[in-house]
Amino acid sequence: MEIFDLTIHELHQKLKAKELSSVEATSAMLERIDATDGRVNAYITVTPEQALIEAEAADRRIAAGEMTTLTGIPVGLKDIFITKGIRTTCGSKMLSHFVPPYDGTAVARLKEQGAVIVGKLNQDEFAMGSSTESSYFGATKNPWDLACTPGGSSGGSAAAIAAQSATATLGTDTGGSIRQPASHCSCVGLKPTYGRVSRYGVIAYASSLDQVGPLTRDVTDAAIMLGAVAGYDPLDSTSVNTPVPDYVAGLGAGVKGLKIGLPKQYFIEGLDPDVKRAMDEAIALYKSLGAEIKEVSLPHTEYAVATYYLIATAEASSNLARYDGVRFGHRSESAKGLSEMYARTRDEGFGAEVKRRIMLGTYALSSGYYDAYYLKAQKVRTLIRQDFLTAFEDVDVMLTPVAPTPPFRMGEKLEDPLQMYLSDIFTIPVNLAGTCAISVPAGFCAAGLPIGVQLIGKAFGEQSILSAAYAFERETEWHKKKAAL
Amino acid sequence: MKITRVEVEHVARLARLELTEHELDTFTVQMDSILAYVEKLNALDTEGIIPTSHAVPMENAFRPDQPAPAIGVDAAMANAPNHAESFFRVPKVIE
Numbered sequence: 219m220e221i222f223d224l225t226i227h228e229l230h231q232k233l234k235a236k237e238l239s240s241v242e243a244t245s246a247m248l249e250r251i252d253a254t255d256g257r258v259n260a261y262i263t264v265t266p267e268q269a270l271i272e273a274e275a276a277d278r279r280i281a282a283g284e285m286t287t288l289t290g291i292p293v294g295l296k297d298i299f300i301t302k303g304i305r306t307t308c309g310s311k312m313l314s315h316f317v318p319p320y321d322g323t324a325v326a327r328l329k330e331q332g333a334v335i336v337g338k339l340n341q342d343e344f345a346m347g348s349s350t351e352s353s354y355f356g357a358t359k360n361p362w363d364l365a366c367t368p369g370g371s372s373g374g375s376a377a378a379i380a381a382q383s384a385t386a387t388l389g390t391d392t393g394g395s396i397r398q399p400a401s402h403c404s405c406v407g408l409k410p411t412y413g414r415v416s417r418y419g420v421i422a423y424a425s426s427l428d429q430v431g432p433l434t435r436d437v438t439d440a441a442i443m444l445g446a447v448a449g450y451d452p453l454d455s456t457s458v459n460t461p462v463p464d465y466v467a468g469l470g471a472g473v474k475g476l477k478i479g480l481p482k483q484y485f486i487e488g489l490d491p492d493v494k495r496a497m498d499e500a501i502a503l504y505k506s507l508g509a510e511i512k513e514v515s516l517p518h519t520e521y522a523v524a525t526y527y528l529i530a531t532a533e534a535s536s537n538l539a540r541y542d543g544v545r546f547g548h549r550s551e552s553a554k555g556l557s558e559m560y561a562r563t564r565d566e567g568f569g570a571e572v573k574r575r576i577m578l579g580t581y582a583l584s585s586g587y588y589d590a591y592y593l594k595a596q597k598v599r600t601l602i603r604q605d606f607l608t609a610f611e612d613v614d615v616m617l618t619p620v621a622p623t624p625p626f627r628m629g630e631k632l633e634d635p636l637q638m639y640l641s642d643i644f645t646i647p648v649n650l651a652g653t654c655a656i657s658v659p660a661g662f663c664a665a666g667l668p669i670g671v672q673l674i675g676k677a678f679g680e681q682s683i684l685s686a687a688y689a690f691e692r693e694t695e696w697h698k699k700k701a702a703l
Numbered sequence: 704m705k706i707t708r709v710e711v712e713h714v715a716r717l718a719r720l721e722l723t724e725h726e727l728d729t730f731t732v733q734m735d736s737i738l739a740y741v742e743k744l745n746a747l748d749t750e751g752i753i754p755t756s757h758a759v760p761m762e763n764a765f766r767p768d769q770p771a772p773a774i775g776v777d778a779a780m781a782n783a784p785n786h787a788e789s790f791f792r793v794p795k796v797i798e
Binding site: 315316317318319320411412413426427452455456458518520521523524525527528535539542543544545546547548549553554555556557558559560561562564565568570573574576577578580581584591593594595596597598599600601603635636639649650651652653677 | 706710711714715717718719720721722723726729730733734736737738740741743744745747749752753754755756757758759761764766774778779781782783784785791793794795796
């Protein structure tokens with residue numbers, strides 16, 4: 219077993235027993251990044267000097283007997299997280315030289331726990347995409363097959379787990395951006411309930427949908443990471459002041475008598491046969507463990523993608539108005555007057571997908587179209603949210619596919635934005651409803667590429683989906699398979 | 704057609720995006736197909752439905768208006784493309 223193979227909880231035991239120092243673990247991880255990242259491109263920025271300083275500090279803390287589970291653990295952050303003194307690009311030319319003056323809350327909490335930040339991970343530009351191909355810093359490749367995308371937008375965060383070039387990572391999920399790449403890279407990806415984790419210091423895409431969460435090698439690690447970053451933050455007034463349970467302690471609850479719903483609208487004609495097989499096997503396993511399987515209905519599912527692409531783009535067009543070349547970020551050198559400077563800066567600084575979404579959102583909010591598009595979408599969002607509330611009157615969690623297909627090939631969906639958008643059909647409704655969901659490794663397709671299944675929970679039901687995922691993981695070996703790199 | 708090229712040019716002006724001719728052509732086609740897709744929402748009767756702006760129902764979040772430590776002028780100016788002392792410098796606004 220190599221050091222870079224270890225989970226958080228395994229590495230923690232070795233650090234605690236002084237079999238290994240954080241400097242050794244961090245050095246091993248930095249070497250692993252060197253050995254793999256030329257092929258995978260999971261990282262935008264690697265921070266070896268800073269990481270080793272943090273690792274030395276972690277070792278002093280361990281020696282003093284003041285360690286937490288994350289002390290000394292090498293973690294990577296999606297480059298959407300503001301990091302003090304470390305360039306933060308959000309995958310965009312617009313921020314390619316941006317060095318933030320402060321840490322966001324999730325990052326500050328990881329640092330307080332003694333986690334070691336080894337670098338910033340690749341993503342779709344401004345988190346807008348499902349393949350990590352829209353990054354200004356080049357596409358990330360799927361470690362399971364370098365000709366395939368890792369999914370997105372947190373593709374770097376998922377690929378680093380699959381390439382074993384980070385022990386754990388943080389991503390963000392606005393319409394599936396943690397769960398879909400987790401499914402495509404065979405890792406665990408958790409999108410918490412909206413309001414569970416502070417968004418302070420996370421570069422905004424669609425503020426009513428964005429949420430921070432972990433991508434990890436197993437369910438226990440996801441519980442550890444969530445526990446570290448969750449909780450109320452006065453700096454994010456949409457974070458919810460609800461106690462954070464001990465997620466790790468609750469993992470062993472089991473699924474006997476758990477009511478698991480299968481939303482019938484998710485088992486559509488044309489679902490990829492390998493995805494369907496993974497689902498059937500997961501259902502059979504849960505049955506054998508004593509869970510009660512029930513069909514449920516989410517009748518407005520087919521409207522979710524359309525609703526999302528109006529609400530998310532509208533919010534994005536507003537959020538991204540701040541990139542005007544005045545206070546930070548790229549500025550066009552060629553413009554004469556102020557208006558021209560704004561417009562050229564934005565044309566030069568943003569890539570095609572970001573411009574497309576700003577355009578759509580601006581249109582949906584513009585005079586004469588607001589009621590027909592944006593307001594209509596917000597009303598349909600109410601219906602979708604109501605679907606979830608009704609379904610959760612009958613069941614504790616829901617079990618669904620994560621993505622309709624196994625990982626797709628690089629370039630396959632780039633020319634057709636609508637096809638790319640439809641790859642998030644099973645993940646988007648959860649963001650609209652604002653509840654939580656987790657993707658867990660559940661098999662491989664005939665071509666040897668990973669497939670995940672999704673457990674959806676009630677609002678603040680992270681404990682239920684984590685323990686259900688843990689019960690599944692204990693009975694399967696999928697999460698132990700490693701990509702051959 | 705759900706959207707014309709003239710409308711796309713207008714939206715680009717609203718969004719402060721100086722798009723190339725090629726981008727305007729591409730976005731006209733792509734936005735047209737996306738807008739045709741979102742038309743499906745019109746199949747739903749949403750009369751009397753209250754719109755959802757946030758998934759978690761919450762009231763306004765108030766806090767006392769007290770000064771707190773800030774990052775300071777130097778840090779705030781450090782990423783500015785062009786500045787002079789504590790001011791952001793921009794191209795001439797009025798000719």
